[in-house]
Amino acid sequence: MPRLLIIAGVNGSGKSTLYNQMEKVMKVGTKINADDIAKSLGDFNDRNIQFKAGKKAIKLFNDCITSKIDFNFETTLSGKNIFRKIEIAKANGYIIDIIYIAIDKETSKLRISNRVLKGGHNISSKDVERRYDKSINNFTDNIDMFNNVYFYENEDSKHKLIFCIEENKIKYIENHSPKWIERKFNINKLLSKFER
Incomplete structure (x- = not known):
């Protein structure tokens, strides 16, 4: 079966960085x-x-x-159009994998500012504010739409795996995830619908 890999997270979360690392060691389409x-x-x-x-x-x-x-794309997951694309892919027999990368809102703004200083593209603070909670809510509200879920925390730019779900089964949970992650994503409630 063909695969769609979605690399998601708010602006500045490290999506492109992770993609570039993955591309060196595996086929990502x-x-x-x-x-x-x-x-x-x-x-x-x-x-x-x-x-x-x-x-x-x-x-x-x-x-x-x-x-x-097989193909992949990056997204903030803050809009609804992305879910139409996922539905189209599913209807065409695709396995849907998502890597969601979480960072704090202020870290997002700081990284965008640093990126602009290095010649990268800007995202306004207003857009970050608007997209931040939408991204999180779209991820948590639609988590069961994905075949496989890999959730990372990236506050320190090390892409730390917090949990992994494969085919509706929890394969890994980090025992000591940061408190802000627990609070913002309500991890226990989020994972309660999956088999352990």
Whole structure:
């Protein structure tokens, strides 16, 4: 069966960093990243470029589905459109894997500021505020939509695995996860619907 790998988390959580590490050691399929496409077309901040990149990303998504090839993408998971894509992939026989990377809201803002200083793209604090809780809620509300879930905490840039679910069974739980993770994600309640 073909696979869709979703690397999710708020802006600045370390999605691209983790992807780049994974790509070196395993097959992750075709990468669909509108940001990368926009950069290849010209000025990332140009709205026309972003629009063209978005259209190319949609075409690439459709091509992958039609060809039934493995693919992956990054997302903040803060919108609803992403779930339509997941439903399309599932309807076409895809196994859906998600890696969700959690960081604190203030860490997100700080990392974005540091990225901008290094020439990277900016995300406004207003957008971070708007997306942060939506991302968490969309993840926790839809966790049973995924075949396999790998949940990481990345406050110290080390991508620490907190829990892992494979085919509705909990395969791993970190005994000493940070208190803010427990509080924000309500881990015990979140995992209560899965077999141990």
